[in-house]
Amino acid sequence: FLGLERYASVLQKAIERKEREEREREKRERENLYFLWEDAKRLTEIFAPGEVARIYLNFSDPWPKAGHAMRRLTSSEFLKLYDAVLAPEGEIWFKTDNDGLFEWSLEEIPAAGWVLQDVTRDLHRDVPAEENVMTEYEEKFSARGQKISRLIATRKK
Ligand SMILES: C[S@@+](CC[C@H](N)C(=O)[O-])C[C@H]1O[C@@H](n2cnc3c(N)ncnc32)[C@H](O)[C@@H]1O
Structure with missing residues (x-):
């Protein structure tokens, strides 16, 4: 999965959330999630x-x-x-x-x-x-x- 976002500030929040969820819940399925600043x-x-x-x-x-x-x-x-x-x-x-x-x-x-x-x-x-x-x-x-x-x-x- 690729998430597209054109604003860096919004994208940063998405990245932080992904990292937080991975840390907190060991959400291994998120390993196939990437973001594009585009x-x-x-x-x-x-x-x-x-x-x-x-x-x-x-x-x-x-x-x-x-x-x-x-x-x-x-x-x-x-x-x-x-x-x-x-x-x-x-x-x-x-x-x-x-x-x-x-x-x-x-x-x-x-x-x-x-x-x-x-x-x-x-x-x-x-x-x-x-x-x-x-x-x-x-x-x-x-x-x-x-x-x-x-x-x-x-x-x-
Ligand atoms: C209402 S928010 C999305 C909410 C989120 N998808 C959800 O359901 O919780 C819309 C986002 O799309 C981004 N966006 C709008 N048009 C875009 C475009 N042409 N390319 C990339 N991102 C875009 C905006 O910057 C905004 O952050």
Whole structure:
């Protein structure tokens, strides 16, 4: 697993958390987790075509202003990059608490030629807890009673 983050301060927190968890809980499964200080805009410069098996977009920034739509990580601009680096059977797994971003993505992703599957607007009701890895934001928002949406997107065969 490779975690991408463009801000060094945020990345540093992730590295510190990884190290803390490894120390405290001897989480050996984290040995396959690495981080890249990179902007996702550069995906095609980082990865070879078809090199990536799955992309997780967890609680991406919503960029609510219409003028900023192309900054959303589910925009057609980013979908082109994912298309280039994902393997033929590769998948995008997108989770969010943000209804506006989710509804917009439900239109944007198929319009770019992808197929949606496993669409839910209440992930914790529809998917058993053991099949879902909660992120930090997910724990925070669901503790407040907010529902989590999730979709999986693949390319048309
Ligand atoms: C809301 S936070 C992520 C929360 C975390 N994934 C979770 O679920 O707990 C979004 C993060 O994505 C980073 N980010 C946004 N756009 C990015 C891009 N184009 N490339 C790399 N990182 C990006 C932001 O800097 C921010 O730290």
